[in-house]
Amino acid sequence: MGRWEPDARGRLARVALELYAERGFEQTTVEDIAERAGVTERTYFRHFADKREVLFDGSAALQSLVVDAIRDAPAGRSAVEVAAEAFASAGALIEERHEFARRRAAVIAANPSLQERELYKLASLTSAATAALVARGIPQPTAALAASLGVTAFSLAFETWVADESSADLSSTIRTTLAALREVATT
Amino acid sequence: MGRWEPDARGRLARVALELYAERGFEQTTVEDIAERAGVTERTYFRHFADKREVLFDGSAALQSLVVDAIRDAPAGRSAVEVAAEAFASAGALIEERHEFARRRAAVIAANPSLQERELYKLASLTSAATAALVARGIPQPTAALAASLGVTAFSLAFETWVADESSADLSSTIRTTLAALREVATT
DNA sequence: GTCTATAGGGCGATAGAC
DNA sequence: GTCTATCGCCCTATAGAC
Numbered sequence: 001m002g003r004w005e006p007d008a009r010g011r012l013a014r015v016a017l018e019l020y021a022e023r024g025f026e027q028t029t030v031e032d033i034a035e036r037a038g039v040t041e042r043t044y045f046r047h048f049a050d051k052r053e054v055l056f057d058g059s060a061a062l063q064s065l066v067v068d069a070i071r072d073a074p075a076g077r078s079a080v081e082v083a084a085e086a087f088a089s090a091g092a093l094i095e096e097r098h099e100f101a102r103r104r105a106a107v108i109a110a111n112p113s114l115q116e117r118e119l120y121k122l123a124s125l126t127s128a129a130t131a132a133l134v135a136r137g138i139p140q141p142t143a144a145l146a147a148s149l150g151v152t153a154f155s156l157a158f159e160t161w162v163a164d165e166s167s168a169d170l171s172s173t174i175r176t177t178l179a180a181l182r183e184v185a186t187t
Numbered sequence: 188m189g190r191w192e193p194d195a196r197g198r199l200a201r202v203a204l205e206l207y208a209e210r211g212f213e214q215t216t217v218e219d220i221a222e223r224a225g226v227t228e229r230t231y232f233r234h235f236a237d238k239r240e241v242l243f244d245g246s247a248a249l250q251s252l253v254v255d256a257i258r259d260a261p262a263g264r265s266a267v268e269v270a271a272e273a274f275a276s277a278g279a280l281i282e283e284r285h286e287f288a289r290r291r292a293a294v295i296a297a298n299p300s301l302q303e304r305e306l307y308k309l310a311s312l313t314s315a316a317t318a319a320l321v322a323r324g325i326p327q328p329t330a331a332l333a334a335s336l337g338v339t340a341f342s343l344a345f346e347t348w349v350a351d352e353s354s355a356d357l358s359s360t361i362r363t364t365l366a367a368l369r370e371v372a373t374t
Numbered sequence: 375g376t377c378t379a380t381a382g383g384g385c386g387a388t389a390g391a392c
Numbered sequence: 393g394t395c396t397a398t399c400g401c402c403c404t405a406t407a408g409a410c
Contacts, residue, residue, distance in 0.1 A: 029404090029405060029406090030405075030406070030407090031405085040375080041406095042375065042376090045406090045407070045408090049407090050406075050407070051405090051406070051407090078374045079371060079374070080371060080372060080374060112307065115307060115310070116303035116304060116306065116307045117303060119303065119306035119307055119309075119310055120299065120302060120303045120306055122306075123302070123306055141367065142367075142371055144343060145343070145364075145367055145368050145371040146371055148339045148343065148368075149339075149368070149371065149372060152335045152336075152339060156331060156332070156335065177332075180328065180329075180332055181332050181335075181336070181372065182372045182373065184266060184267060184329055184332040184333055184336065185267060185336055185368065185369045185372040185373065186369065186372065186373050187265045187266070187267060195397080195398085216379090216380065216381090217380080217381070217382085218380085226398075226399090227398075227399055227400080228381095228382095228399095229398075229399060229400070229401095230397080230398055230399070232381090232382065232383080233397075233398075233399095236382090237381075237382070238380095238381070238382090
């Protein structure tokens, strides 16, 4: 056995969610997290830029998934269709860790500064999706609009899915939400 | 003359924008702002919850304007049409202080934590608009979708308007952006 | 790993308006 | 007297610097 337990980063992320859920975000110090994970506070900040970022470790992977799905979508589809499928596949990724996703969502919902970070990540996702659509040859303004529609559907669908345990799976909720969005837009 | 100059809050807001523009948000301390405004740091925090909030003093007024416009819209219009007009009138309010709005936007664009707060305010605006649409008798899910479309158009239009000095006025940019959004959605 | 500046909250004192 | 704005000094945790 080595001098340190492996996967300090993963332990920090798990422990942070635990503590934020137990006592609340503000009532937890970074030192509390580091201690329970068996590392120093300094080590926490080597892995995560700030106290909030530990809850957003998965967002880069989610973004890659969306970008790749847009790149690999069959040719000849409209911008919204491509975006819709890309975000539906992102929904599938979340579905795989649905228990984690729901716990994490509850923690975020309880704290405004975490909501701010979440919204920032969604905005980054919109930018990345826009760029990926542009790379497919879709003109900039159209790409930005389609990406915005996709992220809006994604985020409204996620809210629905989190609120209702027994609802449909996230991917299909995203698809139906986007369909509803298109319906409302045309009215 | 009283012991204090009047309108400490307004002075703090003006001075903060000045300093954030001059030296950058991170290079400015709350003490710097308080000092230049002729109050103490403690007084700053009585008026504004944190270092960022001073740039968002107008958002409550903007939100009221949108909510009132939704309430007062003529009957018989669709949810998106009502939302569109409400956000266009919000655009007119910003247009009145366009120089301030552009300076403020530049400061926010230069700092991620300010962007986070901006996104949070936009999300609050979405919630408020949704509630106002529901109060008109529009069913919840439709209201949420229409409000999201409105805020998306508002925010994309604002980006365009800020980027291009010589562009059309903000209200009409919002209208054309929403029209483009509806067009893209139906494709 | 150690050190330090700053954000930001708590509490009580003070000074004015009414 | 009350109500409200300002101030001073205490404190801790975050987060960056060295």
